Amino acid sequence: MKEEILKVAETAGYLWEKGWAERNGGNITVNITEWVDEEMLSLPPLTPPIPIGKVLPHLKGCWFYCKGTQKRMRDLARDPMGNGSIIRILPDCAHYEIVADKSVAPTSELPSHLSVHDWLLENGSPYRASLHTHPIELVALTHSRKWLEKDAATKMLWSMIPETKAFCPKGLGIVPYMLPSSMELAMETIRTLGENYDVVMWEKHGVFAVDTDIMSAFDQVDVLNKAAQIYIAARNMGFEPEGMSEKQMAELSREFGLAK
Ligand SMILES: [Zn+2]
Numbered sequence: 001m002k003e004e005i006l007k008v009a010e011t012a013g014y015l016w017e018k019g020w021a022e023r024n025g026g027n028i029t030v031n032i033t034e035w036v037d038e039e040m041l042s043l044p045p046l047t048p049p050i051p052i053g054k055v056l057p058h059l060k061g062c063w064f065y066c067k068g069t070q071k072r073m074r075d076l077a078r079d080p081m082g083n084g085s086i087i088r089i090l091p092d093c094a095h096y097e098i099v100a101d102k103s104v105a106p107t108s109e110l111p112s113h114l115s116v117h118d119w120l121l122e123n124g125s126p127y128r129a130s131l132h133t134h135p136i137e138l139v140a141l142t143h144s145r146k147w148l149e150k151d152a153a154t155k156m157l158w159s160m161i162p163e164t165k166a167f168c169p170k171g172l173g174i175v176p177y178m179l180p181s182s183m184e185l186a187m188e189t190i191r192t193l194g195e196n197y198d199v200v201m202w203e204k205h206g207v208f209a210v211d212t213d214i215m216s217a218f219d220q221v222d223v224l225n226k227a228a229q230i231y232i233a234a235r236n237m238g239f240e241p242e243g244m245s246e247k248q249m250a251e252l253s254r255e256f257g258l259a260k
Pocket of ligand 1: 025026133134180205206
């Protein structure tokens with residue numbers, strides 16, 4: 001458990017250092033149910049039951065670490081339990097209570113993050129972590145229609161450096177602009193993840209990524225953003241980068257057994 005929380009703190013530090021987490025920007029939630037021990041099960045709740053605003057049937061009895069509302073990633077990096085909290089979902093699947101360490105209210109994005117976790121469990125996914133952040137170069141890409149076409153950005157990013165496809169083999173799904181924090185955005189995110197993506201781009205806003213743990217979710221975003229930086233560096237040198245060929249990328253998928 002401690003190790004998982006430390007991974008969250010380490011990731012939050014990277015988000016701040018990269019300039020992806022201005023003010024209270026970004027969110028992290030991790031399903032920590034598998035690390036809950038007997039001692040934790042007996043912890044008294046710090047709050048009365050709080051409504052989620054939705055019924056999420058697959059989260060019955062699940063435990064989550066959630067970034068706190070209005071909390072900063074840079075503060076969370078040095079004090080994860082002062083800027084986030086552990087919650088457990090009650091048997092009605094519609095309420096939660098805060099259990100540790102302090103009654104830090106979870107992110108206002110909680111209903112949408114929990115909806116994604118509910119969907120992951122429903123589909124038997126091994127993924128337990130979700131990350132929302134504002135990677136500068138990837139967000140900049142979404143200000144051009146060209147890169148909002150399905151898989152246009154994916155193909156360009158994959159073609160910048162072989163590791164991008166190797167370490168983000170499903171590419172970058174695209175979700176058109178929608179009001180931040182809206183349930184509509186959450187539902188469209190789930191629909192796009194369901195089209196076989198681990199990372200989805202919210203137009204003119206940021207990314208939402210899922211993976212087995214928070215560090216792996218961060219890594220996928222990091223390799224995609226690195227590829228965007230290489231594209232920009234080439235453009236800044238005054239030319240359109242050539243990119244690896246379709247043949248080279250197909251060879252990569254074949255040799256390394258990649259998903260796409
Ligand atoms: Zn955001």
